Amino acid sequence: MNKKLSRTPLLHTLSLSLMLAIGTAQAQTPAEQELLRRVDQLAAELAKLRTELAQLQQQAPTQPSAPAASIAALVEPAPAAQARTVLGGYAELNYNRPNNNGKDAQADLRRLVLGVQHRFDEKTKIVTEIEVEHAVASAGDPGEVAIEQAYVEHQFHPNWALRGGLFLMPMGLLNENHEPTAYYGVERNFVETAIIPSTWREGGIQLVGQLDSGWTLQAGIATGFDLNKWDAASSEGRESPLGAIHQELALARSRDLALFGAANYRGIPGLLLGASVFSGQATHSQQAASSRITLWDLHARWTPGRWDLSALYSRGSISNTAALNMPLVGSDSLIPARFDGAYLQAAYKLWEQGSYVLKPFARWERFNTASRYAELGAGLTPEASDSERVVTLGANFEFAPGVVLKADLQRFRLNKDLNRVNLGLGWSF
């Protein structure tokens, strides 16, 4: 113990001596002198800058800058910092005037939709849309209020996302892109309303893949149709068989769920090729006979330069309708075994100036909401319907991005009484 203590003071003394020696030496090293020289140099440069600044201040009054207002007018406002909650919406106001029955002319706020999208984080968001049709919904008025979309989307991979909730079925060209600014004509085409019941949504789970090759793949499981809702006394089923029995997550019968899938290819700029299919049982064990409803479509859209060309074919089938129709014999609307339709459309950007864009278009379509009935026996089987053919000629006139004025003529081949002039005003944001 004593030996250790006696060593410590000696070590301290030695280290202190060494430090002092080093310190003394450093005070005189060339490095120190170099640092001092640099400090002097910086001081000189600072003085020079101070002089230049004084000169600039003297010159400033002689160079008046442009007024701030004129600069502001030249600059487009930058997008706001990423908002977590975004509002959107669209609306359609239509005027329909039958040529031969002016007394049946009708004006309608067909629909007004408000959407809210909220992003929780980089991977997760909700998408919602609420719709009011025909302006007023009450016991004494013809309108209705509906939820069009209400789903959560979670991106679990850069190319893949999952959706859960009430979402649009990925079918046709119109169903997922149905704002008035997204289609030509005052009314949506008949094929995508009578055959594909746009706007068509169901509740379920959907996998969405956006592959780098240009493919968009969608598949999932969802609520389907309810054939128990078929009202044989109503004309609704003849206007749109599936529109009469879709459930859209309104206390939806879910004993049987449906599978759906869609593939769209956009790998060539300006071209879209796609196909979709939806299939599910539709009686939910409520009837002795089970019945499967299947709907599929093929579609294409090509936009070379100023042209916008589209084509679509869709077909639906309902199985085992003989057993379901037997008790309904004699009613106005029996359940069809098959229904289909097709359309061709061409539009051209004829004129553009500033925010004004004029796009005339022509559309030909054929559709049949009951192209076949199941055999019920001699004298009992209804006759298949004839196909209706409609030609629509008109123009979309955009006068601001997202606002469109429309006018068109529609000629029906079978139901000539429906020939009409349509005017429309729509917006989307």
Next chain:
Amino acid sequence: MRLALTTAICSVAAMAPSGAFAVDYMTAEAAAKLMFAEADRFELQDWLLDAAQLQAIAALGVKPRSARWQLRLAYKGKELLGVLVADEVLGKFELISYAVGVGADGRLRGLEILAYRESHGHEIRSAAWRKQFVGKAQGAPIKLGEDIANISGATLSCSHVTDGVKRIVTVVEQARRSGRLG
């Protein structure tokens, strides 16, 4: 039927290419290295357009988003190869981050989507769509439905990114003429 579809879904999922795990696909730095692979260094330069320059840009029918721009200059030795500008535009609801590369000759080197958050329209990231921009200079229309083809279902995203590219090409051309890139 169900089993077949399920199997198809699984096999399709297996085909998915691997990549960064986010809707952010790329940084501006990575885009710069991609478009100017031969560069050995990059230099950030802030540029404030004056009123005359803003008016010159507006006269070409382009509304500059801001008077202040950040240019990422790509050099090989002392030679300037070009400039990269990162920017953002709205898709339909959410912001799209993108980067535009312009060569020292004023021609577009490329377009990269840095982040995309919309539910639809990811196809603007496809190489085929972005390739349409390569080689164009200020004189080209760079306009959707003219020399840039649309992607059906992603019209707003295509339109706004196309407008953004034209804006950047015009701004960079002003920088060239004013000697900022000399």
